Amino acid sequence: MLHSDLSIIARGSETFMSRCLGDFGITAAEVILLIYLYGHDNSRQEDLAEYFMLDKGTIAKTLQKLEKKEIIERIVNKEDQREKVSCLTDKGYALQDVCTDLVRLWHETMFQGITAEEGKIFERTVHKIAANVTENLEKWEHVYGRANAS
Amino acid sequence: MLHSDLSIIARGSETFMSRCLGDFGITAAEVILLIYLYGHDNSRQEDLAEYFMLDKGTIAKTLQKLEKKEIIERIVNKEDQREKVSCLTDKGYALQDVCTDLVRLWHETMFQGITAEEGKIFERTVHKIAANVTENLEKWEHVYGRANAS
DNA sequence: ATAAATTAGTTGTAAGAACAACGGTTGCCA
DNA sequence: TGGCAACCGTTGTTCTTACAACTAATTTAT
Numbered sequence: 001m002l003h004s005d006l007s008i009i010a011r012g013s014e015t016f017m018s019r020c021l022g023d024f025g026i027t028a029a030e031v032i033l034l035i036y037l038y039g040h041d042n043s044r045q046e047d048l049a050e051y052f053m054l055d056k057g058t059i060a061k062t063l064q065k066l067e068k069k070e071i072i073e074r075i076v077n078k079e080d081q082r083e084k085v086s087c088l089t090d091k092g093y094a095l096q097d098v099c100t101d102l103v104r105l106w107h108e109t110m111f112q113g114i115t116a117e118e119g120k121i122f123e124r125t126v127h128k129i130a131a132n133v134t135e136n137l138e139k140w141e142h143v144y145g146r147a148n149a150s
Numbered sequence: 151m152l153h154s155d156l157s158i159i160a161r162g163s164e165t166f167m168s169r170c171l172g173d174f175g176i177t178a179a180e181v182i183l184l185i186y187l188y189g190h191d192n193s194r195q196e197d198l199a200e201y202f203m204l205d206k207g208t209i210a211k212t213l214q215k216l217e218k219k220e221i222i223e224r225i226v227n228k229e230d231q232r233e234k235v236s237c238l239t240d241k242g243y244a245l246q247d248v249c250t251d252l253v254r255l256w257h258e259t260m261f262q263g264i265t266a267e268e269g270k271i272f273e274r275t276v277h278k279i280a281a282n283v284t285e286n287l288e289k290w291e292h293v294y295g296r297a298n299a300s
Numbered sequence: 301a302t303a304a305a306t307t308a309g310t311t312g313t314a315a316g317a318a319c320a321a322c323g324g325t326t327g328c329c330a
Numbered sequence: 331t332g333g334c335a336a337c338c339g340t341t342g343t344t345c346t347t348a349c350a351a352c353t354a355a356t357t358t359a360t
Contacts, residue, residue, distance in 0.1 A: 001186075002257075002273055002276065003163060003182065003253075003256075004182075004201065004202050004203075004280075005273075005276045005277050005279075005280035006156065006159055006160050006163070006276060006280075007160050007163075007202070007203075008202070008203045008280045008283055008284060009156055009160075009276070009279055009280055009283055010156050010157050010159075010160035010161075011160075011203070011204075011317075011318090012203070012280075012283035012284075012286075012287065013153060013156070013157075013283075014317090014318090014345095014346080015287065015290070015317095015318070016286075016290055018318080018345085019290045020290070027345065027346085028345080028346080029345075029346055029347085032153065032154075036151075044308080045308070045309065046307080046308060046309080051154065052154050052157070052158070053154070053157075053158045053161070053162070054161075054346095054347075054348090055347065055348050055349075056308075056309070056310090057309085057310070057311075057312095057347085057348080057349080057350090058346075058347050058348075059309090060308095060309060060310060060311085061310085061311085061346090061347090062346085064310090080307095080308085080355075080356070081308095081354080081355060081356085082307065082308040082309070082354070082355045082356065083307095083308060083309085083355095084308080084309070103153075106153075107152075109282060109283065109286050110279045110282055110283065111279070111282070112282045113278065113282070114275065114278055114279070118271070118275055119275075121268070121271060121272075121275070122271075122272060122275040122276075122279075123152055123155075125264065125268055125269075125271070125272040126152065126155045126156060126159070126272075127155050128263065128264060129155075129159055129260045129261070129264070129272075130154075130155035130156075130158045130159055130162075132259060132260055132261075132262045132263070133158055133159055133162035133163075133166075133259065133260065134158065134162075136162075136166075136259050137162065137165065140165065140166055140169045140170070161347075161348090164315095164316080164347090164348090165348075168315085168348080177315070177316085178315085178316080179315075179316055179317085194338085195338075195339065196337080196338060196339080204316095204317075204318090205317065205318050205319075206338075206339070206340090207317085207318080207319080207320090207339085207340070207341075207342095208316075208317050208318075209339090210338095210339060210340060210341085211316090211317090211340085211341090212316085212317095214340090230325075230326070230337095230338085231324085231325060231326085231338095232324075232325045232326070232337060232338040232339070233325095233337095233338065233339085234338080234339070
C-alpha cells in the first residue's frame with residue numbers, strides 16, 4: 001500500500017538518524033536542520049519553516065535545542081528586529097563530515113538495487129507530489145476554517 | 151531535497167486526514183488502522199505492527215482508542231491467550247465509505263498532473279525503497295546494540 | 301502621524317511514534 | 331515435568347510535530 005510505504009520510508013529515515021546519532025548528542029530532527037544550514041547559513045526561521053513545510057513553532061523549538069548545545073547561534077537582525085538568523089558555530093561545523101556521511105549512507109540504503117535512471121525518475125516524481133501536497137495544504141486550511149466557523 | 155520532499159508528503163497525509171476527519175471523532179493514526187481492518191478484519195496486533203512497520207506499543211495504544219470509541223472490539227484468542235484480534239463493529243463499518251473516500255481524495259491530490267505510467271513507476275519504486283528500509287532496520291538495531299554494550 | 305494589519309518568533313497543549321522494561325502465555329527441551 | 335526461552339501485548343518516557351493563542355516589531359492605510 002502506497003501510504004504505508006511512504007510512511008515507512010519517512011519514519012525509517014528518522015529511526016536511522018536517531019540510532020546513528022546517539023553518540024553525538026544531537027537528534028534526528030536537529031540534524032535535518034543542521035544539514036540544511038551547512039548549505040544555507042544565516043537562515044531565518046520563517047524560511048526554514050517554509051522550506052521544510054514545518055510549523056514555525058516546531059522550527060523554533062528545534063533551533064533552541066541546537067542553540068543550547070552551542071551548535072548554532074541565533075542572532076537578531078538589526079534591520080528587522082522581528083527576525084532571527086541561525087548561524088553555525090565551530091562546534092556546528094565540526095559535525096559537518098559526520099552529517100553528510102550519514103546522508104550518503106541513508107541514500108545508499110534506500111537505493112539498493114535501484115538503477116540511476118529509476119532513481120532520477122523517482123526523485124522527480126516525489127518532488128512533483130510534494131509540490132501538489134504543499135499547494136493543497138492551503139485548501140484544507142480553508143475547509144478547516146469553515147468547519148470551525150459553523 | 152529528497153528527504154524533505156518525502157517528509158512533506160508523509161506529514162501532509164497526516165495533516166490532510168486530521169483536518170478532514172475532525173468532525174468524525176477519529177484521528178489520522180486511527181483511520182489508517184481502520185482502513186486496513188476493512189480489508190483484514192480480525193488482525194493480530196503483532197501483524198499490524200509488522201505490516202505498517204510500527205512499534206507494537208504504538209499499535210496497542212491506537213487500537214485502545216478505537217476500542218474506547220466502540221469502532222472495534224478486541225477479542226482474546228482462546229487458542230492462544232497472548233493474542234488479541236481486532237474486529238470491526240457496526241459503528242466501525244459505518245465509517246467505511248467516508249474512509250475510502252478520503253483515501254481516494256488524497257490520491258487525487260498527490261497525483262495531480264502525473265501520468266498513470268509515471269504513477270505506476272513511482273509506486274513500484276516506493277515499494278522497493280520501503281523494502282530496503284525494512285530490511286536494513288535490523289542492521290541498525292545491531293549497530294545500536296553494540297554501541298550500547300561497549 | 302496614528303491606528304490597524306501583517307509578520308516573526310515563542311509557548312502550551314495534544315497527537316503520533318520509538319524505545320525499553322515489564323507481565324502473562326505458550327512452547328521447548330533436558 | 332519443571333524450568334527457560336520466545337512470544338504477545340501493555341505502559342511510562344521521550345522525541346517530533348501541528349495547532350492555536352500570544353508578544354513584539356514592522357508595514358500599510360487613513
